[in-house]
Amino acid sequence: MGQKYLITSALPYVNGELHIGHLVGCWLPSDVYARFCRAQGRDVLYVCGADEHGTPAIVGAAKENMPILEYNNKYYEKHLQAVSDFKLSFDLYGRTHTELQEKLVQDLFTRLENQGLIEERETVQPFSVDDNMFLADRQLEGTCPKCGYDKARGDQCDNCSATYEATELKNPHSTISGSTNIEMRPTKNLFFLASKMQDEWRKWLLEHAPKWSKTASAIAMGWANEGLRDTSIIFGGKTLFVFINNFWVNII
Secondary structure, three states, rough: OOOEEEEEOOOOOOOOOOOOOHHHHHHHHHEEEEEEEHHOEEEEEEEEEEEEOOHHHHHHHHOOOOHHHHHHHHHHHHHHHHHOOOOOOOOEEOOOOOOOOHHHHHHHHHHHHHHHOEEEEEEEEEEEEEEEEEEEEHOOOOOOOOOOOOOEOOOOOOOOOOEEEEEEOOEEEEOOOOOOOOOEEEEEEOOOOEHHHHHHHHHHHHHHHHHHHHHHHHHHHHHHHHOOOOEOOOOOHHOOOOOHOOOOHOOO
16 A cells, blocks of 8 residues: 555634635645645545634634534534635545544543543632633733733733733733633643653654654754643643644554
């Protein structure tokens, strides 16, 4: 059997209308490469899908006063229409809210917990009194503590690229209701103990990173040199899955 090629791209959130930027910056490069591979007679599977999880969908649904699942269904259909209109050559354009995805995630975290890599901790997180909920990064906005940009997100500033704790954000307000009635309250959360895997991950990187692009290799080695931090699964889920997708699924 010949070599197989799995091709994909970033998964756009289902939090609004798609536009030409999604086509140029997300879909088009991978689609061109998939078509090239097929033209060369290669065995190609080209997949992508809509990211229905995380705070963008929660914020979007709240703004449109819709149940989250109904909101996701609405914009997933728009994704499918855009794929058709742009005549993209996906073999599958799926979505993250499926029974298979749920089973996969539960299985993954069960294995992590069984190996002692999940721990419950108490942390302090921003709580919107008027919304009656804790706020994740995209649900909180305020003034950057580093550069003073007044539309900084809860954990990162898009103006100066600084990262910080939500407790450091100045003049915070909820992006859901606009409320400034924000309190820092303790809450329990699950953490992935990435620090326990520091040595094994470094060994794995030294073997695999030289095969990657210079940029990807430099970023990964930078993380390793700084030392892996235990990551909040709820409030730092993106970092956790980047780590898992690049390493953990290869050794468990």
